[in-house]
Amino acid sequence: MNKYLLILLSLIFLIGIGCEKSESNEDEEVLTIEDLLVKDNEITGWSYSGVRWVANNITELTDYINGGAEIYQNHGFKEATQQSYNGTIENGTRTIQLFIYDMDTDENAKAVYDDPDLGLTGATEWLDGAGEEAHYVRFGGLSQKLSFYRDKYFILIDLNFDTDESLNIVKQFALNVDGKIQ
Amino acid sequence: MISESFLSQIDRRKFLRILSFTGLAGLIYPSNLISSILNKPLSRIVTVTHDDATSGTLINEDKVHMMMDIGVRTLAQIDDSGEAWKSLLPDVNDSSVIAIKVNCAAPAVPSHPEIVNAVVEGLKLMNFGGSFFPEKNIIIYERSNYELQLAGFTINTSGTGVQCFGTDSSGVGYSSEFYDVNGSNQKLSTIVTQMADFIINLSVLKNHGLSGVTLCLKNHYGTCHNAIQLHGNNCDPWIPALNATVPIKGKQHLNIVDGLFGIKAGGPSGSPQFVANQLIMSKDIVATDYIGTELLKENGCLTANAAHHIATAAQDPYTLGTNDPTEMDLVNIYNPVTNIENQLASKGFQMKQNYPNPFGSNTQIEFYTPKRSDVRFTVFTDKGQKICEPINTTFSKGWHTISWDGKNTSKQEIDNGFYIGQLISKGFKKSIIMQKIR
Numbered sequence: 118m119n120k121y122l123l124i125l126l127s128l129i130f131l132i133g134i135g136c137e138k139s140e141s142n143e144d145e146e147v148l149t150i151e152d153l154l155v156k157d158n159e160i161t162g163w164s165y166s167g168v169r170w171v172a173n174n175i176t177e178l179t180d181y182i183n184g185g186a187e188i189y190q191n192h193g194f195k196e197a198t199q200q201s202y203n204g205t206i207e208n209g210t211r212t213i214q215l216f217i218y219d220m221d222t223d224e225n226a227k228a229v230y231d232d233p234d235l236g237l238t239g240a241t242e243w244l245d246g247a248g249e250e251a252h253y254v255r256f257g258g259l260s261q262k263l264s265f266y267r268d269k270y271f272i273l274i275d276l277n278f279d280t281d282e283s284l285n286i287v288k289q290f291a292l293n294v295d296g297k298i299q
Numbered sequence: 300m301i302s303e304s305f306l307s308q309i310d311r312r313k314f315l316r317i318l319s320f321t322g323l324a325g326l327i328y329p330s331n332l333i334s335s336i337l338n339k340p341l342s343r344i345v346t347v348t349h350d351d352a353t354s355g356t357l358i359n360e361d362k363v364h365m366m367m368d369i370g371v372r373t374l375a376q377i378d379d380s381g382e383a384w385k386s387l388l389p390d391v392n393d394s395s396v397i398a399i400k401v402n403c404a405a406p407a408v409p410s411h412p413e414i415v416n417a418v419v420e421g422l423k424l425m426n427f428g429g430s431f432f433p434e435k436n437i438i439i440y441e442r443s444n445y446e447l448q449l450a451g452f453t454i455n456t457s458g459t460g461v462q463c464f465g466t467d468s469s470g471v472g473y474s475s476e477f478y479d480v481n482g483s484n485q486k487l488s489t490i491v492t493q494m495a496d497f498i499i500n501l502s503v504l505k506n507h508g509l510s511g512v513t514l515c516l517k518n519h520y521g522t523c524h525n526a527i528q529l530h531g532n533n534c535d536p537w538i539p540a541l542n543a544t545v546p547i548k549g550k551q552h553l554n555i556v557d558g559l560f561g562i563k564a565g566g567p568s569g570s571p572q573f574v575a576n577q578l579i580m581s582k583d584i585v586a587t588d589y590i591g592t593e594l595l596k597e598n599g600c601l602t603a604n605a606a607h608h609i610a611t612a613a614q615d616p617y618t619l620g621t622n623d624p625t626e627m628d629l630v631n632i633y634n635p636v637t638n639i640e641n642q643l644a645s646k647g648f649q650m651k652q653n654y655p656n657p658f659g660s661n662t663q664i665e666f667y668t669p670k671r672s673d674v675r676f677t678v679f680t681d682k683g684q685k686i687c688e689p690i691n692t693t694f695s696k697g698w699h700t701i702s703w704d705g706k707n708t709s710k711q712e713i714d715n716g717f718y719i720g721q722l723i724s725k726g727f728k729k730s731i732i733m734q735k736i737r
Binding site for chain 2: 167175182185186188233237238256257259261275276
């Protein structure tokens with residue numbers, strides 16, 4: 118009888134430990150870089166297009182963005198993901214490309230943000246916008262680029278259209294991602 | 300042989316202007332004169348710009364086809380489109396395989412399918428004893444199928460129709476042989492090493508954070524297997540070294556920059572940032588990239604000065620071309636009008652390029668009339684202003700020669716520069732470009 122009681126108590130003890138561990142994992146809830154992406158139709162009217170990619174090393178990143186990967190490598194690149202979205206602005210289908218880079222440290226993220234090779238030199242500051250700093254460039258009716266950084270993440274958003282309305286959408290994307298990082 | 304018949308419809312509002320490199324570099328002496336002094340062959344570069352090539356982000360396919368056709372005929376200095384293409388691909392025959400290296404690294408600004416189609420249509424005009432060049436012998440290629448598809452191309456490995464696939468396509472891959480690229484061992488796409496007899500390099504107008512610009516020279520980073528090793532020191536001299544490898548250097552005969560749209564900052568990825576509505580083409584890859592870089596600078600590209608690989612490519616040991624404007628014969632074509640050459644040629648009229656050209660005090664123009672005809676020959680400036688009308692009379696059937704002394708109607712010698720000679724007869728109108736030098 119004692120033997121069975123001992124086994125029963127042991128089982129209860131082990132189950133207890135298992136539950137405790139499970140609760141502990143839920144508390145920590147480790148996010149992946151993909152969890153930071155704007156979800157399908159999370160911003161009304163903007164749905165996934167193309168194939169999402171995740172790059173876990175510089176070789177993979179090079180496969181996706183070619184020579185542009187070097188800039189990130191120079192600043193401690195760790196991981197990145199990209200997702201495209203299609204939506205309608207002014208009766209035309211437009212595409213947003215959202216890139217999220219894990220640069221390993223806050224300092225690296227800011228260094229990328231400030232790197233002139235990214236082509237955002239002279240950009241308009243977006244005060245009180247997303248991230249710790251944010252800025253954007255408008256390319257004469259053709260496209261827009263917005264970037265910001267928060268913690269170890271550097272975010273770049275590219276839209277192949279340029280109006281005030283489209284800039285607001287780009288900003289919504291930025292704020293959405295920023296909210297997930299915080 | 301030369302007769303710029305696309306000038307046959309001169310529209311003064313949208314006038315076609317031909318300028319020497321002096322327009323670009325601000326130099327005051329004509330390139331051909333320098334060439335004669337130095338006894339060096341010039342690298343001919345043609346740019347074709349059309350304001351209506353794009354509308355917003357849309358591409359006018361008819362216009363870009365015309366631009367390509369005019370550009371190639373001007374580059375080859377041959378009127379017939381098919382013959383012009385053949386002349387750019389030495390010893391091409393109907394069993395040759397021609398690979399077109401496109402650049403799809405930025406899906407929103409790729410080598411546009413419309414431009415590639417214009418190249419394909421041109422190649423298909425090559426006639427070999429009554430049969431045209433088979434489209435199944437044309438391969439559109441890039442590093443991966445994924446990139447091609449994102450850029451709007453349809454993968455085709457069927458063996459019929461124009462082929463289109465990436466090096467990562469099943470059964471393709473990279474060479475087993477390594478090529479020394481400035482100390483980096485690189486495998487090249489078997490499309491280049493095994494399949495193709497000729498390469499047409501069709502790049503895009505973009506800046507690049509490391510190499511300064513990415514045009515035709517850099518385009519072949521999509522041909523080798525491990526390009527990431529080739530990015531140090533602004534990619535210099537790895538870019539020239541890659542282009543100097545035997546398969547690439549030996550097979551590449553034509554370089555085209557798709558400059559309809561451009562990226563001037565933050566490249567090579569991104570969306571279009573400016574409109575240039577231009578094609579640049581040359582057999583000289585260095586000259587092509589030099590002119591493309593100038594165009595990027597004109598549009599505010601701040602990284603272009605980092606593109607010192609272009610100068611390196613011109614020097615020993617690479618000597619892939621020239622980056623010296625005085626060694627270039629640059630022809631800029633603006634807003635060309637619709638080509639009606641083929642309709643007119645059928646009537647039997649012919650007109651040859653003036654000789655000598657450039658000319659000093661006198662030049663001659665030969666033409667043929669298939670029957671007794673009234674013929675008028677008029678000279679215009681490149682801005683469409685009439686200079687003189689050396690001939691306005693009736694000619695019998697046969698060959699005739701017009702002589703022009705380089706003077707205007709007041710018998711004053713005209714300034715140095717480019718002039719348009721236009722021959723008009725009933726049902727026939729054709730123009731040539733003449734260069735006056737003292």
